[in-house]
Amino acid sequence: MSKQKRFLLDESELPRQWYNIQADMINKPLPLLNPATKEPLTADDLAHIFAAECAKQELDQEHAWIDIPEEVFDRYKYYRSTPLVRAYALEKALGTPAHIYFKNESVNPLGSHKINSALPQCYYCKQEGTTNVTTETGAGQWGAALSYAAKAFGLECAVYQVKISMQQKPYRSSIMRTFGATVEGSPSMSTRAGKDIITRDPLHPGSLGTAISEAVELATTTPNCKYTLGSVMSHVSLHQTVIGLEAEKQMEKAGEYPDTIIACFGGGSNFGGLAFPFMRHTILEGKKTEYIAAEPSSCPKLTKGKFEYDFGDEAGYTPLLPMYTLGHEFKPANIHAGGLRYHGAGTIVSQLLKDGYMRAVDIPQTESFAAGLLFAQTESIIPAPESCHAIAATIREAKKCIETGEEKVILFNLSGHGLIDMTAYDSYLNGDLTDPEFKG
């Protein structure tokens, strides 16, 4: 009998609660501040733009376990559990003694992990009487997920997509429209924030920062409209912990426990989603596991940013967040990993990095696509440009094991597939891809 390749859970084994790492952290994340008064924000303050329940979860430092609402669980069942896969073919191609596993979130509806948080955010909005949701999106993974979730719970949806990503990946806006959403390229002329940015820089390619400004403006100036976010915020990472909670049970079925956990890093939600449930054992039981966030060399907030209070958006509409940041006016290079082009990191991850629980590596664009191509050709899935960073970091670790002979167990998150990103692979195959330098 050949060795088992994929590990799945029955519906009866699926997690019924999310894990809130804030409750277990020794040093809690610093508070979000009102930029005018410099006072800590309350859940009521946050509820002006977010669903009230999300605002409450955002600041919850008490409850380690939060129930997944039945209606959200019913939608999770459309695609969860996702497979935990042993990457035998990749291991063989590398010649490594390491045991490489990946959590395959690429088979989710809309192709990425994003839907795990889009569903609860839309559910809470609906419950609270909201009729419209809005958001920003980079590569479009989050916008696509939100469009579907909004449709599932009967909400209208408006998405601001980073202009350069919209041009690079035209199919993503079609996907959003298929689910009934309206989509605008950011910076746009439809908001004051967008107009101001275009006035300053008519050729601005857009960034998550500009798109957030526009969506927040729409939410605060439209009745019955809430803002939603696909990463960065703590409640988003909370929802994503279904990934790690499933992976924990699946690793048990595989009879192993990860020595190293790796995910790519944009705002932190796919990293936190996989890592936090395992990190619980590190915090509470001293379990020795290494956690590695893989960010692009051209947008290295974790490896080259500063820990300080900064705005989450370009125009300065958001609260001040205590985080590793490159500055909210940082303009990221036009790399294909649109979801990693963000100047800051979530507050939880920033605190954990500061406290030495994890580390970060930065990956040049061409190294990421070389890794993605090898992964596709061995494991049969074309990874999203974002996920390629996690694969590249995994390959670095697996190659170290060749030297040391260690049979390390490495687990990484395949956060999404790259089928909508084929222009990026085309560029790579044609030798046109560059490694933009970080200009700090």
Next chain:
Amino acid sequence: MSKQKRFLLDESELPRQWYNIQADMINKPLPLLNPATKEPLTADDLAHIFAAECAKQELDQEHAWIDIPEEVFDRYKYYRSTPLVRAYALEKALGTPAHIYFKNESVNPLGSHKINSALPQCYYCKQEGTTNVTTETGAGQWGAALSYAAKAFGLECAVYQVKISMQQKPYRSSIMRTFGATVEGSPSMSTRAGKDIITRDPLHPGSLGTAISEAVELATTTPNCKYTLGSVMSHVSLHQTVIGLEAEKQMEKAGEYPDTIIACFGGGSNFGGLAFPFMRHTILEGKKTEYIAAEPSSCPKLTKGKFEYDFGDEAGYTPLLPMYTLGHEFKPANIHAGGLRYHGAGTIVSQLLKDGYMRAVDIPQTESFAAGLLFAQTESIIPAPESCHAIAATIREAKKCIETGEEKVILFNLSGHGLIDMTAYDSYLNGDLTDPEFKG
């Protein structure tokens, strides 16, 4: 506890054999004929262009069960079982008492069922010392699957893609190149067949018929090169029976048995793959199940074609096949369901249709996309334009149940996702899609 949504199999429950319906058919398919001599072809004749093992399987009317080679099974484990899903949300949107299930082949590597046959075909080629494989592809689902399978077993791969489909879905050729294949639009100037077609009709949009001619020519004029086919042939349907064999076990877990089985129809492989294992019980035990093939109104070989001997390709290079056909020079309209633009049907399905075991319906293009959109918005997966035909046929049946009140159990095959086909959805959403008339 809410009702179960998805049904999966453990690796230990996966089928280890394919089901060969030819062995159980009362009236066997008529023989393939040599067009020059009109003599029945032998396996040796077929082995000039196909792998010898595939040629043997093609004509096998004795063995109902054929072992899946261990190396192929190892690759099946990368993605099988695929989920059997109860479409609760679609049922609710339709207000039907019917129980709708679908087999989700869209989560396969490369996004469709095609890989189920690409893997064994490449495996057998490799075993027999072949170094190169070639094929035709329409929408590109088959070409993408073959490119991956060739890479997996260490073969070189050259694909002729229907020109109009290549233009409609540019990402698919990028996908093939990602797996190291070379891709040409057909008709091309690289073969005699292609040149002849272009000379007769310089604006020929291409068809599966033209692309087959070119690939067969390459295979027969290149040393150590075999031709592979993604549908039509009996050995391809044989490999696809993993779909129905899994579905049978999964329906058992769901505690139901299908009254109606539906799949879209191009050459017949996804239809046969799902239907044949169930049809076994109809043939051997008289089980009353209805089998419906859904074809496009503009290419209706099953509903409006003739049962006769015809070539499989435009140039007349293939054997003569006993099948329902619109004539090998039939030029299909440029509908977006590239995989259904083929003039003929497989010989097994043709015999079964003739003998009354199944029926066919033809679906206009706009009806197919309306069905696909409703499916996406309810069940969260954007279906391939081909699969939209199966969904439209399912919706017709489910609506009949509203009138009759019957709780019919309907099972259809979601043969692939439509993420690479978003230009088609764009056209539909913009109101630009037409229903080309069949000109017989």
